[in-house]
Amino acid sequence: MLSRTAANLYWIGRYMERAEFTTRLIEATVRLSSLSYGADVASAAWESALAVVGRGPAPGGPPNPHATMFNVCKSLALDESNPNSVRTSLAKARENARSARNALAAEVWQAINRAWLDVRDRTSPGGVQATFGLLEVLKANSRGFEGALARMLRHDALWFVRLGSAIERGDSTARLLDVKYYLLLPEGEKIGGTLDRDQWTAILETVSARNAYRLLYKDALKPWLVAEMLVFRAELPRSIVGTSSEVVELLADIGDRTGRQGEADRQARLRHSRLLDSDMSKVFSEGLHEFLKDYVAENGRLDAAISQQFRFP
Amino acid sequence: MPRKRAFDELWGTGGGPQARAGFDAIGTWLRDTPLADFARRQASAEAAFRSLGITFKVYGDDEAGERIIPFDIIPRIFTSQEWAKLSSGLEQRVKAINAFVADVYGPRHIINDGTLAADIVLGNPQFCIPAVGAEAPHGVFTHICGIDIVRTGPDDFFVLEDNARTPSGVSYMLENREAMLRLCPELFANLAIEPIDTYPDLLRETLFSVAPHGAHEPVCVLLTPGQYNSAFYEHSFLADSMGIELVEGHDLEVVDDLVWMRTIEGLVQVDVIYRRIDDAFLDPLMFNPDSTLGVPGLMAAYRAGNVAIVNAPGTGIADDKAVYSFMPEIVRYYMGEDAKLPNVETWRCREPEGLAYTLDHLESLVVKLVDGSGGYGMLVGPTASKAEIEEFRAVLKAEPDRYIAQPTLALSTVPTLTDKGIAPRHVDFRPFVLLGAEQVAIVPGGLTRVALEEGSLVVNSSQGGGTKDSLIMAPPRPNPAAEPVEEQHALPYGR
Numbered sequence: 001m002l003s004r005t006a007a008n009l010y011w012i013g014r015y016m017e018r019a020e021f022t023t024r025l026i027e028a029t030v031r032l033s034s035l036s037y038g039a040d041v042a043s044a045a046w047e048s049a050l051a052v053v054g055r056g057p058a059p060g061g062p063p064n065p066h067a068t069m070f071n072v073c074k075s076l077a078l079d080e081s082n083p084n085s086v087r088t089s090l091a092k093a094r095e096n097a098r099s100a101r102n103a104l105a106a107e108v109w110q111a112i113n114r115a116w117l118d119v120r121d122r123t124s125p126g127g128v129q130a131t132f133g134l135l136e137v138l139k140a141n142s143r144g145f146e147g148a149l150a151r152m153l154r155h156d157a158l159w160f161v162r163l164g165s166a167i168e169r170g171d172s173t174a175r176l177l178d179v180k181y182y183l184l185l186p187e188g189e190k191i192g193g194t195l196d197r198d199q200w201t202a203i204l205e206t207v208s209a210r211n212a213y214r215l216l217y218k219d220a221l222k223p224w225l226v227a228e229m230l231v232f233r234a235e236l237p238r239s240i241v242g243t244s245s246e247v248v249e250l251l252a253d254i255g256d257r258t259g260r261q262g263e264a265d266r267q268a269r270l271r272h273s274r275l276l277d278s279d280m281s282k283v284f285s286e287g288l289h290e291f292l293k294d295y296v297a298e299n300g301r302l303d304a305a306i307s308q309q310f311r312f313p
Numbered sequence: 314m315p316r317k318r319a320f321d322e323l324w325g326t327g328g329g330p331q332a333r334a335g336f337d338a339i340g341t342w343l344r345d346t347p348l349a350d351f352a353r354r355q356a357s358a359e360a361a362f363r364s365l366g367i368t369f370k371v372y373g374d375d376e377a378g379e380r381i382i383p384f385d386i387i388p389r390i391f392t393s394q395e396w397a398k399l400s401s402g403l404e405q406r407v408k409a410i411n412a413f414v415a416d417v418y419g420p421r422h423i424i425n426d427g428t429l430a431a432d433i434v435l436g437n438p439q440f441c442i443p444a445v446g447a448e449a450p451h452g453v454f455t456h457i458c459g460i461d462i463v464r465t466g467p468d469d470f471f472v473l474e475d476n477a478r479t480p481s482g483v484s485y486m487l488e489n490r491e492a493m494l495r496l497c498p499e500l501f502a503n504l505a506i507e508p509i510d511t512y513p514d515l516l517r518e519t520l521f522s523v524a525p526h527g528a529h530e531p532v533c534v535l536l537t538p539g540q541y542n543s544a545f546y547e548h549s550f551l552a553d554s555m556g557i558e559l560v561e562g563h564d565l566e567v568v569d570d571l572v573w574m575r576t577i578e579g580l581v582q583v584d585v586i587y588r589r590i591d592d593a594f595l596d597p598l599m600f601n602p603d604s605t606l607g608v609p610g611l612m613a614a615y616r617a618g619n620v621a622i623v624n625a626p627g628t629g630i631a632d633d634k635a636v637y638s639f640m641p642e643i644v645r646y647y648m649g650e651d652a653k654l655p656n657v658e659t660w661r662c663r664e665p666e667g668l669a670y671t672l673d674h675l676e677s678l679v680v681k682l683v684d685g686s687g688g689y690g691m692l693v694g695p696t697a698s699k700a701e702i703e704e705f706r707a708v709l710k711a712e713p714d715r716y717i718a719q720p721t722l723a724l725s726t727v728p729t730l731t732d733k734g735i736a737p738r739h740v741d742f743r744p745f746v747l748l749g750a751e752q753v754a755i756v757p758g759g760l761t762r763v764a765l766e767e768g769s770l771v772v773n774s775s776q777g778g779g780t781k782d783s784l785i786m787a788p789p790r791p792n793p794a795a796e797p798v799e800e801q802h803a804l805p806y807g808r
Binding site for chain 1: 363364540552553559563575577578
């Protein structure tokens with residue numbers, strides 16, 4: 001496979017995943033902000049959504065009067081000048097898909113193209129109902145893409161797409177948890193209060209894990225358990241340990257095919273075995289924030305090692 | 314100027330309602346299918362094309378960005394006899410073109426023995442000096458030709474242009490057929506139509522057949538300028554259907570006159586390059602030094618015989634309009650027989666008689682620059698004003714060498730779905746001819762382009778032209794004897 005094609009496929013995975021994550025983040029935040037009473041609480045929800053995708057300061061600073069539902073939805077979903085908006089992500093995914101089209105199943109290209117066409121002419125999210133309508137379309141298109149991937153041959157092209165997805169997914173889960181962790185325990189708010197429960201629910205919805213939590217824990221929402229699920233439960237596709245193990249497996253599949261392994265394989269295995277040796281109490285005692293910050297940084301180094309190992313242009 | 318009714322390929326010159334001999338079935342189909350049904354099917358085809366991303370880009374047109382080429386649901390049909398005649402003419406013409414290119418970059422017999430004036434070839438802007446003396450692997454230079462054919466009557470086919478560089482449009486031929494099979498299955502059930510889906514296999518065979526000697530399991534690639542090129546869809550479509558890599562210039566590099574591509578496993582040697590970029594961008598060391606689309610050193614690798622370039626550099630000499638006017642002589646020279654497909658009558662203004670005739674008949678002629686394309690610097694006599702004609706007369710007298718003149722042809726028409734119902738529209742035809750090391754292959758079909766405006770003769774997609782499927786009827790075959798069909802096991806039922 002051409003190195004350029006491999007890079008295209010990897011970035012298709014990353015951008016499609018980014019589009020889906022951002023969509024779910026908006027959806028969960030719409031719900032959270034409409035459940036909250038008081039403009040400042042709603043606004044804090046939107047500020048934190050911006051922070052998760054690196055478009056705003058970490059929570060705790062002075063309130064941002066522009067962080068309204070309409071503005072943030074527009075910025076995150078449709079803004080062309082936001083390099084991580086759903087629209088920009090889909091446009092970039094499509095550019096990469098166009099370039100690597102012969103490595104993709106026709107259904108995959110069509111799914112990406114359709115996802116792009118559906119946002120291309122949208123300029124405003126509109127009111128709440130229209131926003132939900134838009135989000136439904138975006139989510140359906142993400143599912144269409146995932147379904148189409150199942151049509152791909154089980155070989156290196158699919159593995160590069162999924163490698164991009166796995167790297168991106170681990171990254172977003174860590175970012176989400178990091179930002180929300182701060183917000184979750186505002187001063188004076190009793191743990192286990194209404195706001196608290198809504199916040200945790202919003203997190204679970206962002207990673208589409210509301211039902212998963214009930215299935216895995218059969219317990220009321222407890223912050224400790226939610227954090228544990230997102231970091232350490234391999235059954236959850238978006239958990240940090242789950243994506244980390246997927247990265248190891250995908251790199252091994254590619255290595256079997258090309259007959260060689262490299263720095264990326266080494267880093268990925270090292271990271272995964274460290275995670276397996278750890279647990280939630282260790283992470284809490286050393287600081288969840290530090291753990292997540294290190295994880296995002298390490299993920300960046302792994303991304304660079306992948307680019308180098310496969311000679312991405 | 315009043316023009317007599319053009320020959321219609323379905324209704325003949327009568328204008329209906331009686332279809333030409335052999336076309337009754339299609340005539341009935343056209344009459345019996347409700348107009349709304351055609352419109353619905355056509356809209357559905359266009360929606361499918363957009364969803365597949367079968368688009369082309371219009372340069373300098375940001376607003377539109379990517380457009381789809383309008384598709385017309387009513388196909389154009391040739392009988393097997395018409396096709397047999399056409400394809401034997403095409404084979405002859407393409408063999409002659411290849412022999413001509415091999416000759417002018419090699420021994421130059423045709424010039425040395427005075428059949429063709431030296432300046433027609435050597436003084437031609439299309440003559441590619443870096444290709445002089447290069448021997449293409451297996452002696453094949455013009456592997457893929459798109460020969461533009463026009464028709465004026467039941468038996469009157471003319472070659473309008475020979476595209477011997479990098480002819481495009483074959484993906485539309487294939488996708489149009491896919492759409493027709495889906496949307497008008499009854500047509501294929503009632504008529505025996507030759508299949509065209511073998512084209513990618515034939516092309517693949519052609520490419521592999523010209524790999525340089527000694528290449529073990531040859532590696533073929535398709536070289537594209539990238540996704541912003543107007544024909545990128547076609548490039549990716551062809552690479553995909555042949556199962557070869559779609560590469561850009563920076564995916565390749567030349568080391569010691571060998572061509573390599575960069576892969577996730579390291580460098581892999583390339584034997585055959587189906588290039589879809591022009592000569593001028595092929596190799597910045599030899600041609601345009603600013604080109605980032607090509608591969609530095611590629612011409613040296615080609616001249617060393619280490620890589621086949623499809624089509625070979627310099628084949629543009631064969632589709633130049635000045636050379637075109639000599640094609641009847643060129644065919645006779647290399648094939649030892651008269652051209653089976655005639656040229657459109659052409660007057661060369663470089664010759665005194667040609668110039669005199671042209672100046673006397675400017676009102677009825679089309680006068681073209683020999684090295685022009687896209688309709689620039691040309692005069693269409695019948696639609697030009699008096700002032701335009703006089704202005705052009707002065708230009709022509711000043712530089713007669715640069716011009717040729719042709720009559721305005723009454724191009725044939727084919728019934729087409731328009732806003733006002735089904736009406737005749739003018740068409741041309743581009744079949745694709747493949748020349749490999751061993752054989753010539755012509756897939757039974759081609760790209761029919763249609764001028765959608767009433768009376769218009771301009772079929773270019775950039776100027777509002779559309780496309781149609783082109784069906785070749787198969788010769789009649791006896792029915793195979795009916796055999797008893799074995800019973801299939803029924804599907805199991807659960808709860």
